[in-house]
Amino acid sequence: VDAVAAAGDDAAGTVAETVKGSYAALPSYRSENGSLMTMQGFLYGISALVVIAFLSIWTVQRTRDIAVLKALGGSNGWVLKDSLAQAAFVLVGGVAVGTGLAAVIGAFAGRAVPFELSWATTAVPAAGVLVLGMLAAVVAVFRVTRIDPLVALGGN
Numbered sequence: 440v441d442a443v444a445a446a447g448d449d450a451a452g453t454v455a456e457t458v459k460g461s462y463a464a465l466p467s468y469r470s471e472n473g474s475l476m477t478m479q480g481f482l483y484g485i486s487a488l489v490v491i492a493f494l495s496i497w498t499v500q501r502t503r504d505i506a507v508l509k510a511l512g513g514s515n516g517w518v519l520k521d522s523l524a525q526a527a528f529v530l531v532g533g534v535a536v537g538t539g540l541a542a543v544i545g546a547f548a549g550r551a552v553p554f555e556l557s558w559a560t561t562a563v564p565a566a567g568v569l570v571l572g573m574l575a576a577v578v579a580v581f582r583v584t585r586i587d588p589l590v591a592l593g594g595n
Contacts (some may be wrong), residue, residue: 507592534568538561
């Protein structure tokens with residue numbers, strides 16, 4: 440088939456290209472696709488910032504509880520691992536709900552707008568959000584290692 444297409448290209452002075460390659464050759468397609476990828480990148484960054492904000496507030500609200508754990512002998516490492524495990528639990532739950540909603544809404548949206556629903560379009564973003572979320576959790580939760588039990592519990 441390739442030999443036939445090449446012979447036809449030579450005879451007509453054209454170049455055979457796949458549909459995807461044809462779209463990619465259009466400047467307007469490249470520009471629009473670049474804009475969409477930039478927006479997607481910003482959304483990942485914003486989601487990481489939201490996770491940092493949420494977990495920072497969560498950590499501040501739990502300062503007294505963390506101080507009690509440390510006063511009872513919990514090491515910084517143990518408290519940090521516990522906080523990261525809790526953050527991972529919240530992240531996995533949120534990503535699971537979000538991915539499920541995206542799949543359900545996408546199945547219905549595909550009837551009205553161009554929408555590709557596949558493992559790559561659901562699992563890759565979910566994994567990206569999990570990775571960015573855990574990195575954000577490390578940044579936000581690292582504060583627990585600096586909590587002084589005496590100060591946090593109001594001692595002198």
